[in-house]
Amino acid sequence: MNLRRLKALSKKEFKHILRDIRMLSILLIFPVFLLIVFGYAVRFDVENINLAVKDNDKSQLSSDFIKSFIHSKYFSFTKLIEKDADVKIVLDEKQAQCVLIIPAGFARDFYSNKNVNVQFLLDGVDGNTATVIYGYAQTATASFNNALTEKNLLRAGIKQLKPLDVRPTLWFNPDLKTTRFLIPGLIGMILIISGVVSVSLSLVREKEKGTIEQINVSPISSLELLVGKSLPYFLLALFDAALILVAGYYIFDVAVKGSMILLIFSTVIFIACAIALGIFISVLSNSQQVAFTVATFTSLLPSVILSGFIFPIESMPLPIQIISNITPVKFYIVTLRAIMLRGAGLSAFWQQWVYMLLFTSTLLTLAAIRFTKQMKNN
C-alpha cells in the first residue's frame, strides 16, 4: 500500500462525487428524504379510528357506553347513523372504519341481568389494523363492564376484589412509537443501498469507460484500487449515518441510549459489509446498468423484507427465517436496536459483529477469486 497512490485515488473519487450533482444529491438528500417518508408515513400505530354509531336504544346506558369508546384516545366519533340501510353505506364509503350497533332494549336487558349482545362492525380490508381496533373495542367494553360491576357491587355494599390484574410496563419504547423502532432499520437500509450502489457503480464505471486499463498498467495494486476508491464512499456513508441520527433526534425524538463508540464501531463494520457487497457486484458486472440493477436488487429488497426492519423475523416461517441470514442488515438492525433503544453493551450483540465480519470477508474472498480468474482468462 502506497499512501500517495491511495490519496490520489481517493482525491480523484471525491472530485467525481462532488462534480456529479445527481450522485451527490442522491447520497445526501436520499437519506433524509427516506427518513421523513418512513418516519411520518410508515406507522403501525392505530389512532384516531373513525367510529360511527347506530344507537337503537337511545337510553342513558347506551349513551354512557358510547362515551366510553369516544373518551379513549383511540376512537373519534364521526357519525350517528339513523337508518339501518346507512350502516352499509358508511362502511362502503369509508366514512368510518367501524360501526357500533346498539340493539333496542339494550338498557332493559342489561338491568334485568340478561346477556346483552352489541354488534361491532369492522372494515377488515387491512387485517392488521382491524385486529388492533378489535382489541381497543374489547378493552373499552371491558373497562365499561368493570366500572358498572364495581358500581353495582358498591351499591350492594361489597368491596370489589380483583382476583388477577395484569399491569404491563413497556420498556425500551414506552409509548410504543413506530419511529423509534424504525430508525435503526432505516439507517441500515440507507447505508446498505448507498454503499452498495455507489461503490459498485464507481468501480464498474472505470471498467465501462476503459480507464481501468490505465490503472492496470500502472503500479496501483488491486487492494490499493479498492481501498482508495471505497474510502470516500465509506466516509460519506458514515456522514449519512450521522445525518440520520441527528435528523431522527430532532424530528422524531429518537435518542441513542447506549454507547456512541459501540454505535460507531458497529456502523463501521456494517459499512464494510456494504462496500464488500458493492465490490463483489462490480466484479460480476461489466456495465453500470447491470451493476445498478443488481446493486439495488440485492441491497434494497432484502433490507426491507428480510431484515426485520418492518416485518418481525420471528413471525416468518422457518425457511424464510433461514433465508433472512443473507442480508447483513438483519444483524446490524439487531445491534442498532440494542444500542439505541436498550442501551445494551457488547455482550448483547457480539455475535452480530462476528456475522457481519464473516459476511465481509466471505464476499471479499469471493470477489478476489472471481477477479483473479477473470485476469487469468484475459
Added chain:
Amino acid sequence: MNSTIIEIAALKKWFGDTKAVDGITLQISKGEMFGLVGPDGAGKTTTIRTLCGLMTPTEGTARLFDLDVVTDKRKIQNRVGYLSQKFSLYGDLSIDENIEFFADVHGVPNYKKRRDLLLEFTRLTPFRDRAAEKLSGGMKQKLALACSLIHTPEILFLDEPTTGVDPVSRRDFWKILSDLLRQGITILMSTPYLDEAERCSTVALMHLGKIIALGKPKELKARSGINIVELTADSLREIREKIEQQTSYTVQLFGDRINIVIPRADADEASFAIKMKELDISYSSIRIISPSLENVFIYSVQQQSGAIK
C-alpha cells in the same frame, strides 16, 4: 542504439478456441518506431496488451528490458507507457487534474514541471483547466498521450492511437511522435492504416494471429517481388472477373482503379497493354507502379489464405 529492448519469442495467446495470437517472434530495437499492421482481429491489440502485462500469454515469452512481462511485471510498470485503443480519460477532471492523477499513481516527483513541459509539447497549455470531456477528439488523444508520458517511460505502447481522429489532428499527433522518437523513446504502435505504417521504421504485418511479413517498409516492398499494373476504367468489376478467370494474376480492387499484381519480371507496360487487348479489356489508363505497403499486405494475405493460384 540497436540493442534489443523488446523481445517476443513464440508468443501465443488463445481465448478458448480463438487463437488471437498464434506464435509470433519479434525483436524490437531501442529507439525504433515499430508498427503492428493488420486488419481488425489480426491480434494486434492482444499482442500489445500482453506486452503491457494486462494478459498472460498462453505460451511463449515476452521480455521488455530483458525482464519478463509476467514475472517482473512490477519492475516494468513504471518504465512503460500505454495508450489503449479505447482510452477514455476522466471526463469530469480537467487536463491538469488528469495528468496529476497519473503522476501521483506513478509516483512522479515534482511532476508539475514535467506536466508543463508535456502540455507545451502537445500544445494543450491554453486548455489546461478544461474538463477532459469538453475537449475535441484530437485533443483528447493528445491529453491521453500526455498522461501516458508523465512518468517518462522508455517504451510507449500505442494501440490504434489515431483511429477516429481527424486528419489534421492525426498529422499533429505524428509530429509529436517523431519528436518523442528524437528523445530516444521506443514506440510500438498498432494501426489499421497502411499509410501510417509506411512511416514506421519497421513493420510487422499481422493476419489471423500470425506475422506474415516483417521488415522495414522499403524492404518489404522490395522483398515481395511484385509490381503493380494500375488500370483505370469504367467497368472495374468486369475487368477483375476477366483477369481472374483468364490469367493467373491476383487483382486488388480499389474504389476508382484496379491493381493487378504481377511478378516483377513481367513489368513491361507495352506487353501488358497487348495482353489487355487480347483479353478484350478496354481501359482509360494503364501504368506500372511499384507496390505500396497496402498492395504488399493484401498480396501477402491472399497468398497466406491460399487465394492465389
